Structure formats: structure tokens, C-alpha cells
Amino acid sequence: MPSSIDNYLTGQSAVMADLKHMVEMVAPTASTVLVLGETGTGKEMVSRAIHHSSGRNGDLISVNCAAIPSELLESELFGHEKGAFTGAEKPRQGRFEMANGGTLFLDEIGDMPLSLQSKLLRALEDRTIQRVGGGKDIEVDFRLVCATHQNLKSKVDEGSFRADLYYRINVFPVQLPTLAERKVDLPVLIKAIMDHMKAHGDLPHFQFDEEAVAEMMRYSWPGNVRELRNVLERAQVLFPGKTINATEVRENLLRMKAPKKEQEADFLWQATADLGDPLSAGGDALDKPALPHPSDYRDWFAYFDDIDLRRHLQDIEVILIEAALEKHEGMVSRAADTLKLRRTTLIEKMRKYVIEKPAAMPDD
Numbered sequence: 001m002p003s004s005i006d007n008y009l010t011g012q013s014a015v016m017a018d019l020k021h022m023v024e025m026v027a028p029t030a031s032t033v034l035v036l037g038e039t040g041t042g043k044e045m046v047s048r049a050i051h052h053s054s055g056r057n058g059d060l061i062s063v064n065c066a067a068i069p070s071e072l073l074e075s076e077l078f079g080h081e082k083g084a085f086t087g088a089e090k091p092r093q094g095r096f097e098m099a100n101g102g103t104l105f106l107d108e109i110g111d112m113p114l115s116l117q118s119k120l121l122r123a124l125e126d127r128t129i130q131r132v133g134g135g136k137d138i139e140v141d142f143r144l145v146c147a148t149h150q151n152l153k154s155k156v157d158e159g160s161f162r163a164d165l166y167y168r169i170n171v172f173p174v175q176l177p178t179l180a181e182r183k184v185d186l187p188v189l190i191k192a193i194m195d196h197m198k199a200h201g202d203l204p205h206f207q208f209d210e211e212a213v214a215e216m217m218r219y220s221w222p223g224n225v226r227e228l229r230n231v232l233e234r235a236q237v238l239f240p241g242k243t244i245n246a247t248e249v250r251e252n253l254l255r256m257k258a259p260k261k262e263q264e265a266d267f268l269w270q271a272t273a274d275l276g277d278p279l280s281a282g283g284d285a286l287d288k289p290a291l292p293h294p295s296d297y298r299d300w301f302a303y304f305d306d307i308d309l310r311r312h313l314q315d316i317e318v319i320l321i322e323a324a325l326e327k328h329e330g331m332v333s334r335a336a337d338t339l340k341l342r343r344t345t346l347i348e349k350m351r352k353y354v355i356e357k358p359a360a361m362p363d364d
């Protein structure tokens with residue numbers, strides 16, 4: 001029977017086993033925990049695991065300090081009395097009071113405005129708070145868990161985070177591994193996330209063949225478990241009821257091209273034909289189609305609401321690398337020269353983006 005911590009933190013790697021052990025030890029104590037880790041590594045999951053294994057009867061109350069505008073954060077945390085400010089028509093409990101008997105989770109604590117940090121410090125030291133516009137001390141019994149993806153120590157050094165608060169919350173730091181550091185957990189994570197999707201009615205279900213899983217093992221997962229989850233949700237949309245292979249993982253799931261179904265390919269051709277063919281739309285038919293110029297992007301937002309800049313630039317990089325490799329029939333050093341990159345840099349990029357040399361080419 002898996003312990004309840006296993007329900008929150010999936011993974012059997014050595015780093016995850018250590019992490020779960022730490023969580024198990026600290027959860028039932030009153031210690032303040034500081035959860036550290038890159039985006040999408042599961043910091044919020046750790047806060048839930050700690051709360052549910054703490055034996056505390058109250059609720060887990062979460063506050064994302066980065067998501068609430070700083071002028072509202074004070075009353076959100078500490079509550080307010082009637083008439084404390086314009087619009088405060090009724091008295092209101094803050095999150096500290098709601099967490100009485102339970103756990104208060106301050107997510108993205110690194111974004112806590114300096115002006116609020118001293119008030120927070122006082123609350124942590126005295127275990128009492130005052131509502132905004134109220135003079136009365138209110139006792140609260142809360143267990144604090146904080147999380148951040150930032151380096152708090154350097155925020156202290158540059159003066160944007162109070163040193164005394166830093167030492168007050170850095171009692172029991174828990175560092176989450178990146179997904180790249182625990183790729184052996186991929187199969188169990190995939191299973192856990194898919195089971196969760198099934199339980200929520202996403203059917204018919206897809207599966208991965210062996211090579212597809214191997215392909216995912218080679219990827220670097222900069223967005224960690226959240227990115228994996230997004231990829232699995234994308235798989236459910238693009239390949240319901242299918243067995244997904246390595247090429248589909250590479251081209252449709254990790255790189256977001258539309259799947260190459262006959263039908264959809266035809267549709268795409270029709271759609272692009274309507275946009276006008278640069279070869280036939282006037283001008284000299286022998287002219288090559290013009291390559292896009294960077295300034296063409298100026299009009300982007302006239303057509304689209306947003307752009308995933310990192311992924312877009314990455315897609316361009318991948319296409320140019322593949323084209324250079326093709327031009328030089330897979331000779332990496334010549335492709336690197338063409339791209340004005342060092343050979344080792346190109347190899348690194350090929351590894352990162354899982355680009356293979358054109359088939360049956362000799363090593364150079």
C-alpha cells in the first residue's frame with residue numbers, strides 16, 4: 001500500500017526517495033518548510049503532501065504572492081476591518097486567519113513586496129496578526145510552508161528580500177530535482193498522469209510504444225513535470241485511442257507541428273494556397289520566394305494575440321539546423337561552419353532538440 005506521500009509525489013528515483021523521506025520527517029513537526037525548485041517541478045504538490053501528512057485538522061490555505069497585486073496582498077493575507085479603505089464595506093478574514101489550525105502556503109515568496117515583509121516577519125515571530133485598519137491582535141495557529149523558484153539568498157544580497165525574514169523561513173529547505181535529473185521517473189510519471197486523466201474521463205486513451213518512451217527520455221524537459229503533463233494532454237487531443245511512435249513524439253508532441261494526416265495536410269495546402277503563392281502571385285515566376293525578413297514580425301500582433309517566443313525561436317533554430325545538415329549531407333562540421341557555430345555547440349543543440357543527422361551519413 002503506497003503511503004499518502006506517494007499519492008502526491010510520484011517517482012522512484014534516488015533523489016525522489018530522499019525527498020519523500022525528508023517530507024515524511026518534517027510533515028508532522030511545526031517547522032517552517034521552504035520548498036525550492038525550478039518551475040513545474042512540483043513545489044505546490046510538496047506543500048499538499050506536507051499538509052496532508054501533518055495531522056493538522058485545519059485547511060491548507062494557499063497564497064500566490066506573485067499573482068496578487070501588491071496593493072491587495074496585505075488585506076488578502078491579514079484581512080481588514082470595515083472602512084479600512086475605500087470599498088471595505090464589510091470586515092473580512094485574511095488568509096492567515098483562514099489557515100488557523102491548518103497550513104499556510106506562501107507560494108512565490110520571493111515576490112513578496114519589501115513593504116509587507118516586516119509585517120510578515122512579525123506574524124511569524126509572534127503568531128499574531130492585525131487586520132488592516134484594526135488595532136486588535138489576533139492569535140493564529142498556522143504552520144507555514146513557503147516556495148520559490150528564485151534564489152532568495154541573492155535577493156537578500158541585492159537588498160530586495162529582508163535577511164531576517166530569509167533566516168526565519170529558511171528553517172527546513174527542501175530542494176526539488178528537475179525532471180532532467182530524474183528521467184528514470186518518466187515512465188511512472190507518465191502512468192500516474194495518464195491514470196489521473198483517465199479518472200477524469202478523458203477517453204479513448206492513447207499509449208506510447210517503446211521507442212516513443214525512449215524519445216521522451218532523450219528530451220531535456222525545461223518545463224519539468226508541468227511540461228510533461230501538457231505534452232500528455234496534447235497527445236490526448238492529437239492521438240486519441242492511438243499508439244504513438246517516436247517520430248510523432250518528436251514532431252507532434254515535443255515540437256508542436258500539426259499531425260501529418262492526409263486530410264489535415266490537404267487542408268493545410270488549401271489554406272496556404274488561399275494566402276497566395278509567391279511564385280504565381282505576380283512578379284517574375286522564376287524569382288525564388290522571398291525569405292521572411294525579421295521586420296515582417298512587426299505585424300504579428302495584428303493577426304495573433306500572443307506568441308510563445310522561446311518555442312518560436314527554437315522552431316526556427318531546429319529548421320535551420322536540419323536544413324544545414326541536409327545541405328552538407330550530414331557532415332556536422334560543415335553544417336556548423338554554414339551556421340557560424342562551433343562544431344561542439346551544434347552537437348549540443350542537436351542533442352538538446354533531438355535532431356538526427358540525415359540517415360546513413362558517415363560521421364565526420
Ligand SMILES: Nc1ncnc2c1ncn2[C@@H]1O[C@H](COP(=O)(O)OP(=O)(O)OP(=O)(O)O)[C@@H](O)[C@H]1O
Nearest residue numbers: 008009010038039040041042043044045149225226
Ligand atoms: N511528482 C509528481 N507527480 C505527479 N504530478 C506531478 C508531480 N510533480 C508535479 N506534478 C504535476 O506537475 C504540475 C506542476 O506541479 P506544481 O504546480 O506543483 O509545480 P510548481 O513547482 O509549483 O511550479 P511553478 O513554479 O510553475 O508554480 C502539476 O500539474 C502537478 O500536478
Ligand SMILES: [Mg+2]
Nearest residue numbers: 040043044107
Ligand atoms: Mg507553483
